[in-house]
Structure formats: C-alpha cells, structure tokens
Amino acid sequence: MIVEAGGVTVKSDERVIGLGRQQPRQRHRSAAYLLLTGAVALLLGTNAVTGLALYFAPEINGLMRKDNSALSHAYEQRITELRLEVDRLHSRQYAQMGDMNLQMHELVQQQEVLSEQHEYVRALTDMARDMGIASPQTPTDPVITGSIAPQPHLSGSDTVALAASISTMQHETRMALVSLSDAATLSTNEILDGLRGVGLEPQVAETGIGGPFIPARGSGESIIDEANAVADALARYHSAKTALLAAPIRIPVPGSGVLSSGFGNRKDPFLNRTAFHSGIDFRVTTGTPVFAAAGGKVVFAGTNGGYGKMVEIDHGNGLTTRYAHMSQIGVTAGQSILGGQRVGLSGSTGRSTGPHLHFEVRRGGSAIDPSRFIATGRTLSSHL
Known part of the structure; x- marks a missing residue:
C-alpha cells in the first residue's frame, strides 16, 4: 500500500x-x-x-560436631587397638629373640665344655693307642665353630638342630669312651688270666662291676664319668702289662728254635738212665742270637759247670731265667735289660751233646716248667 x-x-x-x-x-x-x-x-x-x-546455628553445629567426634573417637579407638597389637607382636618377637639368644649362649657354653672334655678324651685315646689298645670306635672330634654370636636371622629350628648336633656328638663320644674302657678291661682280664695260668698274681685293683652301658636317664651332658672310667681301666691295664713284661714268656730264640727236649724226667744222654731235666732245649745252630724272655737284672754272666757259658736274669717276684750252653755271652752281671734284648749266642759249651739252647725258669730257686710260660707268651703276643 x-x-x-x-x-x-x-x-x-x-x-x-x-x-x-x-x-x-x-x-x-x-x-x-x-x-x-x-x-x-x-x-x-x-x-x-x-x-x-x-x-552456624548452635544446635545444628553442636549436632554435627557430636557426629564428627563420635566418628573420630571410633577411628582413634581402632588406631589404639592396632598399636597395641603391633606392640604385642613386637614383644613376642623380642621374647622369641631373647629365648634364641639364651639358647645360643647355652650352646656356646656347651661347645666350650665339649672342647675341654675332648682334650681329655684325646689324651686318653693317645694313651690307649700307645699302650696297644685299639677301640672299635673312635671318639668323634667335636666340631668347634668358634664363638657363636646370636644371629637375628637364626630361627628356632636352627638352634634346635645345633643343640641336637652337639647332643649327638656327646653321645657318640660317650659311647666311644665306653668302648675304649671295655677294650682296656678285656685286655687286662686276658693278661691276668694268662699270668694266673703260670702262677703269677699281679697286684691290680679289681672293680667287680660290669654289664652293657646304657646312658643314665636325666643325666647331664658331661662325659667326665666315662672318661674317668677309661682312665681307671687304662691304669689297670698298665699294671697288668707291666707284670706281663716282667714275666718270662718270650721265646728266647724266636722263629728259629725247635723244641728238642722237654721239662721233667728223661733219659740222660751221657749216663743213659732216667734223670730230671730242669728246663727245655731248643735245637739251634751255633751262633744263633739268644734273647731275654723278660726284662730284669742280670745276676750271673759266666761259666757255670755243666751249664757251660750261662746267663741268669732276675725278673722280680721270685722269678729267674737261665740261658745255658752258649758260645758267647753279651751281657754283664748287674746290668738291667729289657725283654727281647739279646744276651748272647747259642753254642754247645758245658755238658752238651750238640749245639742247642738250654732254657730254664725258676721260682724261689726251684725249676718250673718253662713251656707253660712260652705257651702264655704265644697267647698274649699281641700285648708284648
């Protein structure tokens, strides 16, 4: 528009x-x-x-603060309980560590005692070996690890295992000592039985007890009792062996003599009639070495009538031996000699029909059968 x-x-x-x-x-x-x-x-x-x-209203604010306080108190209560639990765990751990430290300290002391005891055991073992006693068991060498400081990382099973090892070692050592004591006792009894068979009774203390060894219940860890028993057994064996070495049981012409005439009545080779033969004769060639049947003191060395060149040795306990018809004398009167020491050379001097050695054993001046001593010497040769 x-x-x-x-x-x-x-x-x-x-x-x-x-x-x-x-x-x-x-x-x-x-x-x-x-x-x-x-x-x-x-x-x-x-x-x-x-x-x-x-x-910020007082009523509402108080209510909220009350709820927060209750919640905070609950948390604090829980924290306190946790702290107490941790403290209990720490206390238990410290107690366990204290027990382990105490156990380790005791183990260290046991090892120190075991080391000292082993020195005694070693000395007894060496003594027995020097005496010629061999035990079927050998005392165990203790494993000395030196100073064992308590280790925090060691567990209870470690200390238990170490304690068991030490206990086993002590038990084995104890059994070895008992075996050594038994060996010494058996040897002593063997010697005494042999000497008694030839009329000798050495002065050796008798204990009169025996039986298999069973460790005492509740006994301590010390092995001193067994070690002392070994010492006593070795002392008895030493006494028995001393008596054995003084007994005229060695063959005066070992390995080369043949027994040609025994002890007792026989036909006299010169008179062809029965006569008493006061010794035994060994057929040997002239110049064969003659050895002392036991240790002692030479009381005669020279010519003695029908004995020819003769050596007489006093062995104590009223026992003497004579070695006659020798071609050469190698000792002098008053000389101390050992068993097995050479006293001269065989021959055929004096009233003799040929080279041989006349050997006599006398007790209290009277002749006794030497063959019994020679037989005992063969039986107890391992102790000579």
Missing part, C-alpha cells in the same frame, strides 16, 4: 506494521524472564543464607 504524506509517497508493508505491533509483547516477555531469573537467584541466595544460618 502506498501512502502519500506531505508530498512524500511512502510504501507501507503490513509485516512491518505487524512487527511494530509485536514489540510491546516481546518486551513484556523479557521482563517476565528477568523477573523469573531474579526470583530464582533470590531463592538460591535465600537457601544459601538459610543453609549457612542452619550450619
């Missing part, structure tokens, strides 16, 4: 007119939006203020 106004023609559009009519309505809508937004903001602000007021 065209409108003329004041000589100006204006073209009007209905949409423009319609738009112009709509502007007031839009303005009302914007105002309402702003009013609504403000109300919401005012409501939120009011709620915030109300919340702060409630929070």
